[in-house]
Structure formats: structure tokens, C-alpha cells
Amino acid sequence: MPTFDNRFLRDLPGDPDTTNQLRQVYGACWSRVMPTSVSAPKLLAYSSEMLQALGLSDEDINSPAWVNALGGNGLIPGMEPYAMCYGGHQFGNWAGQLGDGRAISLGEVVNSQGQRWELQLKGAGVTPYSRMADGRAVLRSSVREFLCSEAMHHLGIPTTRALSLVQTGDVVIRDMFYNGNPQAEKGAIVCRVSPSFIRFGNFEIFAMRQDKQTLKTLVDFTINRDFPELADFPEDERLAEWFAIVCVRTARLVAHWMRVGFVHGVMNTDNMSILGLTIDYGPYGWVDNFDPGWTPNTTDAAGRRYCFGRQPEIARWNLERLAQALYALKPEREIYDEGLMLFDQAYNKEWGAVLAAKFGFSQWRDEYEPLFTEVFDLMTQAEIDMTEFFRKLALVEATQPDLGILQSASYSDALWETFKPRFSDWLKQYSQATVADGRDPIARKDAMNRVNPRYVLRNYLAQQAIDLADAGDNSLIEELLEVLRHPYDEQLGKERFAALRPDWAKHKAGCSMLSCSS
Numbered sequence: 001m002p003t004f005d006n007r008f009l010r011d012l013p014g015d016p017d018t019t020n021q022l023r024q025v026y027g028a029c030w031s032r033v034m035p036t037s038v039s040a041p042k043l044l045a046y047s048s049e050m051l052q053a054l055g056l057s058d059e060d061i062n063s064p065a066w067v068n069a070l071g072g073n074g075l076i077p078g079m080e081p082y083a084m085c086y087g088g089h090q091f092g093n094w095a096g097q098l099g100d101g102r103a104i105s106l107g108e109v110v111n112s113q114g115q116r117w118e119l120q121l122k123g124a125g126v127t128p129y130s131r132m133a134d135g136r137a138v139l140r141s142s143v144r145e146f147l148c149s150e151a152m153h154h155l156g157i158p159t160t161r162a163l164s165l166v167q168t169g170d171v172v173i174r175d176m177f178y179n180g181n182p183q184a185e186k187g188a189i190v191c192r193v194s195p196s197f198i199r200f201g202n203f204e205i206f207a208m209r210q211d212k213q214t215l216k217t218l219v220d221f222t223i224n225r226d227f228p229e230l231a232d233f234p235e236d237e238r239l240a241e242w243f244a245i246v247c248v249r250t251a252r253l254v255a256h257w258m259r260v261g262f263v264h265g266v267m268n269t270d271n272m273s274i275l276g277l278t279i280d281y282g283p284y285g286w287v288d289n290f291d292p293g294w295t296p297n298t299t300d301a302a303g304r305r306y307c308f309g310r311q312p313e314i315a316r317w318n319l320e321r322l323a324q325a326l327y328a329l330k331p332e333r334e335i336y337d338e339g340l341m342l343f344d345q346a347y348n349k350e351w352g353a354v355l356a357a358k359f360g361f362s363q364w365r366d367e368y369e370p371l372f373t374e375v376f377d378l379m380t381q382a383e384i385d386m387t388e389f390f391r392k393l394a395l396v397e398a399t400q401p402d403l404g405i406l407q408s409a410s411y412s413d414a415l416w417e418t419f420k421p422r423f424s425d426w427l428k429q430y431s432q433a434t435v436a437d438g439r440d441p442i443a444r445k446d447a448m449n450r451v452n453p454r455y456v457l458r459n460y461l462a463q464q465a466i467d468l469a470d471a472g473d474n475s476l477i478e479e480l481l482e483v484l485r486h487p488y489d490e491q492l493g494k495e496r497f498a499a500l501r502p503d504w505a506k507h508k509a510g511c512s513m514l515s516c517s518s
Ligand SMILES: Nc1ncnc2c1ncn2[C@@H]1O[C@H](COP(=O)(O)OP(=O)(O)OP(=O)(O)O)[C@@H](O)[C@H]1O
Pocket: 098, 099, 100, 101, 102, 103, 122, 129, 130, 131, 133, 134, 135, 136, 137, 266, 270, 271, 279, 280, 281, 282, 516, 518
């Protein structure tokens, strides 16, 4: 049995009210709340890596006690469920108190290596923070969260993890596109796992309410528990150093997203992890044809605030909101300006390194910049699949460049023909630069294939897994989980999972359009 050590609950002020009623919660970081029980919890899938990290066996997780706990029907000794109080800026505006409206933390497991893993159910019923909603999650969004959490981890991208996917046996009513067509869908619960689920919004809420004391307590707690590297830092420099670390981690996170073509979709400050992890797999998506303006989130279709190309800028905007919240504790502008400058520097450095690596160069050189600008413009206009393009680019022999190799990344023969002359010029210049870089061709190809994934959770693949799961067949969830364990390796017989988005998926709900309704 895992050992629980529930520090968030123990060390931080809590809500004295233990009823499960909607309310504004003041001066407290959490409210106790029990998951609402479900009719028939059934374990659909789980991550063996997380199982191991938590010191659990296959037998444990399949036992009635664990299946019940992961479905919200019971507790394992040591679990003390609670919902967190947080606020957030949504689509650029302060939204007030939000909080875990359907997430319920069960407690913090400390494993045999001393690692701390908080377990949190998503979709486990209403909490004091549920506002107008039902506290539940549907199967489609839970499959997406479960698979993508683990896929991101295997891509080497900081993320919250997923232990399990449980079907509840109950239905959930959702109007998927908010167009007056509510449907009954299957309910599900993901058990997420993370060293910490603290978000920017956890700090913002206390700053906005001018509750400096709780803000200070939460900051000290976060630094103590989640940033042990700051333990020996002089007291009066800790806040500045901590903010700087958060800025740099956030910059690295977003550079990774841009590297693999991941679009978060709802980068509200309540969806920004203080640890720089990807959190909240809602209407996220993977770029198929390269397009900086693309967003999977239909709710954001008009403004495109959270589109692919704007993610770095939005991350910085969110850090500014965090700075604003921390200002109350240390009203010295310079420390926040310094942190934000470090964000810019870290992002530029990371992104430069990412670009050089994606294109197979041994290092960043300023002279490459026009090459990158030109090809991204071409990829956008000619509708070129991002993932396929970079895998095929690795096959181009710089001494004998063959444009034909890249054609498999094209979505449109007509556009390919139109842009062929420009692509051809580009490839010549790129090949010359590659030759000049002087890298060994095999080393170049291997290095490219370590940063350019072959397999990502393409939107249509996730949708196929969902459609099957909805019909009671979990085989594709299992198969995707397995393929996405080794996203950079060619896997014999698994080519279909690297295939470009088929035509049928171009405008299908769930494949190219997702809403926040989940
Ligand atoms: N079905 C629901 N019932 C209750 N609250 C909800 C529901 N869906 C979203 N919320 C709440 O609305 C706010 C914003 O929602 P958002 O879509 O960012 O989060 P989420 O998908 O529920 O979860 P998380 O950020 O924990 O992954 C959060 O406070 C969230 O808890």
C-alpha cells in the first residue's frame, strides 16, 4: 500500500465548512469534499509506468478497492479528498474564483524513492467550486486526457501524468458545441498524477482578494515543497529567484510544445502549472498541416488567442499575471521585470536550439533564420504536415537533395505543384547550409529523429480510439498507449499511426474542432 503524506492539506489553511455546497471560499487553499459515488466503475486503461512510480501492482489496481477509489466510490487508507481554491484569467479577463469544480485530490503518495505524487480525480462530482456545472467528465475528453498525458511524457515534455481511466457507468449530458443539441454521453474519470497541481491561479485568487497572509503562506509552502533547490537561498532573495525559475520552466515548456506541434487550446492562468507542466488536456490539438494560426478550440475560433503561434506570447502574458499577484508580497518591479526578461532569453535560446535540432544543424546560427522563415511560410501556404515533414527532411541527402522525398507531407497535390519551385529553391539552400555545417549524415539523421517525433496523438487517432471505446472496445486506447511509448522510433507494423489526417477527419468534430464542453 502506498504511503500518503498529505502536505497540501496539512500545511495550508483549509475551509472550515465541510458541506458540499457552492460558495465563495475565503482565506483557505482547499475545501474537504468527498467524490460523488458512481453506478458501476470499470477500469478501462491504466499506465504501467505510473503504477510502478506509485509502487502499485497490476493486481492492486484491478482490485475492487482501487477501482472503487479511482471511480470515486471509496477511499484507500491515507486518502483525504479535497478540492483546491483558485482563480484565473480566462481569455484575458479576470474570472474570479474558479477552483477545482470537478477535480478532487485524493492525497499525496510518497514512493520508496521519496518522490511525491499527488493523485487527483477529474470528473468525480461536484465540489464547492463547481459553479453551474455537474462536476463530471465525459468519456471522450477523459480518453483524450489519459492518452495525451502519457504521450507527452514519452515525448520528453513536462506534464501531469495519468494513472487510470475509469468509466463510471453513468451518463453525462453535454451540449458539445453549445448549439442547443445536448446529448447523453458516457461518463468517465481520469486519475491524474503530479508532484503538484498548483496553478498560477492559486496565487492570483489571494492577491486579487488582498489576502496577503494566505498568499504568503501558499508561496512559502510551494517553495518548500515543490522547489527544494531554493531551500538554501537567502530569505529575501527567494521570491525573486523562484519567480525566475517559474519563468524559465514555462519558457522551456512552451518551446517543447512548439517543437512537436502541440496546441494547448485554453492557456488561461488557471491552466498554467507552477511547475511548468502541461496541465488540463481540454480542447488541445496537434498541428497537422503547419499553421501558426490554427486553434483546435472552437470557443476561441474568432479571437484565436490561444492558437499555435501565439503560445509563447500568451505564456509570457500569463507570467505577467503571476508577477502581478506576487507583487503584493514584494513590491519591487525589478524582480518581475528580471524574471520576464529571463523568460524571453530562455525562450529564444530554447527555440533557437529546437529549430537547429529539428532541421538537423549542429547548432543555431543567425544565418539560418531566413531559411526557417521561408520554409514555415511555405509549409503554411502549401499545407504541409508538420510531423511528416520533419521525419522526411531527415532522409534528405544534403549532397544530393531530392524534393520528391518531402511530397508525402503534402495534403494537396495542387498546392504542392504550385509551391514546388519555391520548395526546390529552399531545399537547395537548406542542403548547402547542411553541407557547410559539416555534420556526419548518419549522426544528423539520428539527431533529427530524436527531436522530431514519428508518432504523435493526432487528433483523428484520438477520435478513433474514442469512437471504439464508446462502443465498448478499448483496444485502440491500449494500442495507442503502446505506440506512443516510443514516439521517436520507427515501429514496424504501426505505420498507420503516423499517417496524415485523412480527408474525412478534416472537418469532423473531435478531429479538427473541439469545444471546452468536456
Ligand atoms: N463539468 C464541470 N463541472 C464543474 N466544474 C467544471 C466543469 N468543467 C469545468 N469546470 C470548472 O471550470 C473551470 C475552468 O474549466 P477548465 O475547462 O479550464 O478546467 P477543467 O477541464 O475542468 O479542469 P482542469 O484544469 O482541472 O484540468 C475550472 O474551475 C473547472 O473546475
